[in-house]
Amino acid sequence: MAWSVLGVIVVAALVLSIVGVSLVRRSFPQTEGQVRVPGLSGKVDVLRDERGVPQIYGDSVTDIAKAQGFVHAQDRFFEMDLRRHITSGRLSELVGEAGLETDKVIRTMGWRRVAEAELPTLAPSTRTYLQAYADGVNAYLRGRSPSQASLEYAVLGMQVDDYRIEDWTPADSIAWLKAMAWDLRGDYSDELARARLSTRISPAQIAELYPPYDDANQPILSATDWSPATAMGQRSSAIPPSLAEGTSTVTPPSSSGPVPPRDVASPSAQSAYAAVGRALDAVPALLGRGDGIGSNSWVVGPEKSATGKPLLANDPHLAPGQPGIWYQVGLHCRERSEACPLDVAGFSFSGVPGVVIGHNDRIAWGFTNLGPDVSDFFLEKLEGERALRNGTWEPLDTRREVIKVAGRADEAITVRSTRHGPLLSDVLDTLDDAGERSPVPESQGTSGPGQDYAVSMAWTGLQPSKTADAIFQMNIAQDFAQFREAARSFAVPAQNLVYADVDGHIGYQAPGQVPVRTSAFPGAPPGYWPAPGWDEAYDWKGYVPFEAMPSTLDPAEGFIVAANQAVTASSTPFLTTEWDYGYRAQRIRELIEQDTRDGGKVSVQDMADMQVDTRNQVAPTLVKALLSVPLRGPDDSDQEVAFTREAQDLLRDWDYTTPSDDSPAGAAAAYYNAVWSNLMQLLFNDEVPEDLRSNGGSRYWAAVTRLIENPKSAWWDNRQTAGITEGRDEILRQAQVEARLELTKRLGKDPDDWRWGTLHTLELEHQVLGGESVPGVVRAIFNRGGYRMGGGSSIVNANGWDASEGYATNWAPSMRMVVDLGDLDRSTWINQTGASGHAFNGHYDDQTEDWVKGRQHPWPFTEDAVRQAAEDELTLVPETN
Numbered sequence: 001m002a003w004s005v006l007g008v009i010v011v012a013a014l015v016l017s018i019v020g021v022s023l024v025r026r027s028f029p030q031t032e033g034q035v036r037v038p039g040l041s042g043k044v045d046v047l048r049d050e051r052g053v054p055q056i057y058g059d060s061v062t063d064i065a066k067a068q069g070f071v072h073a074q075d076r077f078f079e080m081d082l083r084r085h086i087t088s089g090r091l092s093e094l095v096g097e098a099g100l101e102t103d104k105v106i107r108t109m110g111w112r113r114v115a116e117a118e119l120p121t122l123a124p125s126t127r128t129y130l131q132a133y134a135d136g137v138n139a140y141l142r143g144r145s146p147s148q149a150s151l152e153y154a155v156l157g158m159q160v161d162d163y164r165i166e167d168w169t170p171a172d173s174i175a176w177l178k179a180m181a182w183d184l185r186g187d188y189s190d191e192l193a194r195a196r197l198s199t200r201i202s203p204a205q206i207a208e209l210y211p212p213y214d215d216a217n218q219p220i221l222s223a224t225d226w227s228p229a230t231a232m233g234q235r236s237s238a239i240p241p242s243l244a245e246g247t248s249t250v251t252p253p254s255s256s257g258p259v260p261p262r263d264v265a266s267p268s269a270q271s272a273y274a275a276v277g278r279a280l281d282a283v284p285a286l287l288g289r290g291d292g293i294g295s296n297s298w299v300v301g302p303e304k305s306a307t308g309k310p311l312l313a314n315d316p317h318l319a320p321g322q323p324g325i326w327y328q329v330g331l332h333c334r335e336r337s338e339a340c341p342l343d344v345a346g347f348s349f350s351g352v353p354g355v356v357i358g359h360n361d362r363i364a365w366g367f368t369n370l371g372p373d374v375s376d377f378f379l380e381k382l383e384g385e386r387a388l389r390n391g392t393w394e395p396l397d398t399r400r401e402v403i404k405v406a407g408r409a410d411e412a413i414t415v416r417s418t419r420h421g422p423l424l425s426d427v428l429d430t431l432d433d434a435g436e437r438s439p440v441p442e443s444q445g446t447s448g449p450g451q452d453y454a455v456s457m458a459w460t461g462l463q464p465s466k467t468a469d470a471i472f473q474m475n476i477a478q479d480f481a482q483f484r485e486a487a488r489s490f491a492v493p494a495q496n497l498v499y500a501d502v503d504g505h506i507g508y509q510a511p512g513q514v515p516v517r518t519s520a521f522p523g524a525p526p527g528y529w530p531a532p533g534w535d536e537a538y539d540w541k542g543y544v545p546f547e548a549m550p551s552t553l554d555p556a557e558g559f560i561v562a563a564n565q566a567v568t569a570s571s572t573p574f575l576t577t578e579w580d581y582g583y584r585a586q587r588i589r590e591l592i593e594q595d596t597r598d599g600g601k602v603s604v605q606d607m608a609d610m611q612v613d614t615r616n617q618v619a620p621t622l623v624k625a626l627l628s629v630p631l632r633g634p635d636d637s638d639q640e641v642a643f644t645r646e647a648q649d650l651l652r653d654w655d656y657t658t659p660s661d662d663s664p665a666g667a668a669a670a671y672y673n674a675v676w677s678n679l680m681q682l683l684f685n686d687e688v689p690e691d692l693r694s695n696g697g698s699r700y701w702a703a704v705t706r707l708i709e710n711p712k713s714a715w716w717d718n719r720q721t722a723g724i725t726e727g728r729d730e731i732l733r734q735a736q737v738e739a740r741l742e743l744t745k746r747l748g749k750d751p752d753d754w755r756w757g758t759l760h761t762l763e764l765e766h767q768v769l770g771g772e773s774v775p776g777v778v779r780a781i782f783n784r785g786g787y788r789m790g791g792g793s794s795i796v797n798a799n800g801w802d803a804s805e806g807y808a809t810n811w812a813p814s815m816r817m818v819v820d821l822g823d824l825d826r827s828t829w830i831n832q833t834g835a836s837g838h839a840f841n842g843h844y845d846d847q848t849e850d851w852v853k854g855r856q857h858p859w860p861f862t863e864d865a866v867r868q869a870a871e872d873e874l875t876l877v878p879e880t881n
Contacts, residue, residue: 026148027148027150027838029836035874037136038879040066043058044056044058050869051834051843052075052834052872053330053835055345055870056068057333057863058334059335061132064342065353068329068348069132069137069168070137072136072351073136076350076351077140077150079323079837080351081165083176087111087112087176088112089403092405095406096406100403101282104403105428107415109422109424110462111178111179111182112171118465118466118468122468126468130170130468132353137168150838152769152782155769163406176351176352181461181493183286184369185374185492189280194210194529195270195530200687201687201688205687205715208710209703209715211703213579217581218565219566220566221552221555221560222557224555225552226552227568227570231547231549271425272425272453272454272455275428285319293811294580296317296368296796297312297496297562298588298610299560305601306602307820307826308822309502310504311603311604312818313610313816313817313819314817315813315817317811317813318811320764320812321767325814326815326831327347330345331343331354342360344476352471354471362478362479362501363478365500366817369495369564370494372514373515374512375459377458377530378530379454380423389533390534396416396423397416400413418533420457460514460515463513470488470490473486483507484509489511490511491511491513492512496508500819502822504821506553506554508562509549513543516574517538517539517541518537520538527576528577548573559592561585563588566582581699584794608828611816611854612790612791614657614669615656615795616795617656618704619654620656621708622708623656623672625708630733644740647736647740649751651671658792659756659757660788666754666755667755670755670758671754674739674742677803680693681803682731682735684700693803695793695803707728713728747759757790758788760801761785761807761808761809762789763785764784764845766783784844787852797854812832813851825862827859827861829859830850830855832851
């Protein structure tokens, strides 16, 4: 999300000519020679390879943490500063009034308050690590003006002329983990969407729009890998069975519902739901949002590996941007000891010490989003400053927040909360949805027409947790037992953790703080609908114990695939019903099985090749239906039919891959995806509000697959054509006709000349200075783009796109890595952009072209390999008086 910064640069076209090369280069990092850093106990070596990726060597954990903070600040400080302003609800101080709505929502949730409360609960070693990291950041900032830290400050300074950089603090790092948890939580938008749709479409249609998980796509763990009975047998007798089992109300949605009874005619409730939706949209997608939040990860055991040791692959799918989300780094103690146990490399977040995803000298791990339902919305009945609770009125908790806004007066807001959480429907102006009715249980009766409703949010991320402990503990874990113990602290965001080690073991662990609650409506899973906040029966009852969360070590199948699909076939413990529908995961399984058939083995290159596979798994089903449909409409001429058939013929011999190149498959992919986009419009978007239009992702793949088998579904009737009932074949015909017309206008008359890569492009935009409201000359400084992308939504090479917005890539693999546990120096990695966050620096985007093409770089790990690859060496030395 790029904020509007109107008036930022009146003379933007003269920026470079006025400031010249010196201002552009003044913030570039020093990468050679010697720098004195206060607080170091000894010298620290920072070796950078040809892409500027640093490997840090020191004699103590605190020295290494200081150096990591220093190096992060050298390369990415504006990104760090932007993140802390967002997560503290202080964006308006940096970009002016354009950040005000974001600040209001985040202040209401109180991310920074939670981070500050969380800090003293962490392990002393973690707090020491965080403080050392902050000291390193501040050592870099000492004596630097904003424009010496990053070019962005010089540009923004035209509007925000009195900006001063504050010292970095440990709470700044913790607050970023809250942002990560926010973007990666599960089932929040769908819960609100169903509440709004329940007054517009039938229960059967909602059930078709949210189809059950397809059992043909296998879960991460089979019944032999893990079962509730096994977990129950291992759990402590002190754990109440009710918590270990989650909740008994876990029935998936049935084919005819469930939809809550519509007993209360309440425009107020629907207006509150819409207001919450608008508030959620005001929070920037720092990691990504919606169907695109996912990832691929898989691990192959030694029996199936060409190296005789496990191989582990990971590529998290997040929002693209410039700079990219990840920062590659290595952290090494020169002499390993209990006091200095670090020897780790991988992908870090700028602003957070340690390595988030990567490997040390013994183990490797990858993340994909588990996506459990960890947030619930509660419909609250209000009377002034009181909320109804079990027949009595409780006072709301209130606090005053003052938001400083660059260029104008401060703005104060009042945050109101119930015992469930903050009232998000308060934050922004309500969008009235008059005349609609609010879903509440029949048992609650009917309220009068004047009832005032609000919506509160309960979210695990608003409770202090110890996720920061988990990061450091994972970095030094030496085996699966230690890795699992570290995962115990990984509360939010809950992730699928895949594991491998040099001893030949592979494993999986689902961590996270997952609430136990009861469904508000019979026949619906918990959290499927907003619950009545006035009845304590629907409050959270605790959290699923770690011992009851799914886990396995060395499964009999010899490999594990975790790509956001269902974790297990069991509904206990209840995690969510909102899984990705498993098309990517199933395709990865197929590729592994192909490579290992008849005794074959999987190599490091095979793993990397799988990551860029572009086959569309639902295309065979839809193409069969499309080719069976008569193309002649009631008023069509032979010429018009032939015109459409010329495009349709591209699908007849298509191999269902979606490359960006000039191949026939690229032409077919362009037409297929245009048909898919038009089908979403004709099939779904005529019956839903504009902000709930179909994005075309995995849920819609599953829905369309089932709807093809149900030609009588009400979805096949376009409501925008009054008096006409189209039916399945007519909608499929129209989608093909419209796609032919669309691509003729966009790509030319000859279908053989069409290219998916021409439609499906990627722009890497700067989060503040990359949007359309910023003058083009400034965007050109900070943005990079025009990349032709293959793949797509729910494809292994997951360069996703939103069918409601166009074909542009809006989420993508944020990095890729393959770890070889047989020889860590044979591992490979690639970042989306580059190590540097400084425009014009040689490492700003020097990995992007290889990332687009699916190529990976060598990943040296041992000191000999690192030194051999090093091109620059900077020595940080203690500052002496």
